[in-house]
Amino acid sequence: MAISRSQLEIHRADSARVDGILSGGHETFRDLVVEYHPLAFSLAYRSLGDPQDAEEVVQDAFVKIHGALDGFRGDASLKTWILRIVWRLSLNRRRDRARSAWRRLGLHQSAEDADVRVAGPVAESPEARLLSREARQLVRELVDGLPPTLREVLILNSFEELGYEEIARILDVPVGTVSSRIHAARRKLAARLQKSAKN
């Protein structure tokens, strides 16, 4: 695959950054965390739906990233590489959570509500303001109910900054598969929304 000039520049900058961190640059690593934390948190949150879980996953992810930096070969950009690690850890956390008795008994809902209250008043995104809390909860449940392969592409595609190629790299599948899965996910979600609207 041909590499464009901008990709080459990103690759060089990433390599220089990684070298800087590997040679003991704690400040360089701190800058990296500060830069990618919002994106990593957003990804973990979209997958988990719980701010505390998301924060913990991101924390673990950056510790893992630091330990694995010497294995960064630059096949993908640093951003994609970081998001891939965050994504895998989010999936693990999701799996662990599904097994926990706390979740199975449905007690997590009240705890999450409490988390939101403790976090204090927060500004809502413009899109979120258009939807009631119940509607958001319903859409989230419908997304959660999709088959995992469709759910994951839908979540990743909800980031404007991630194109099909980057999603394909994060999930380690061909770009064509990403495209067909996104289409299938949208169709399935639309059908489920219609069905729930009728009920």
Add this chain to the structure above:
Amino acid sequence: MFDMWWPRRRRQQQELSAFADGELADETTDRVAERVVFDERARQELLSVRRIDALVAAALAPHPQADANVRAGAAADAALDAICAQLPAPPPTTPEPRNWTPTVVASVGLLVTAGVAFAGLKRRGWV
């Protein structure tokens, strides 16, 4: 007839989905854009894709928080603390044994010399 029509329809829908994401090659983009302009059904499908995307974005996105930078900085510090805690502790440093030998030899030599001199002086009755 149905078998020939159905895959084409699916391909068109998938193209429309990729078109909504701006992920088509230039020539395909032009073709799909033309279809959206002239085909009412394609237009409705595109609107439906956009609606679904807006709903998903609204339902999944975290609330933007005013202190995002502060939180990112705190997360960075916590990650660095955790990394430092994982580093192997440096081996305990044993104090280097002091090299006593020349000092001891010199002191003993001085004491012996002083003792011999004192004994000689005493024998002669000078002290």
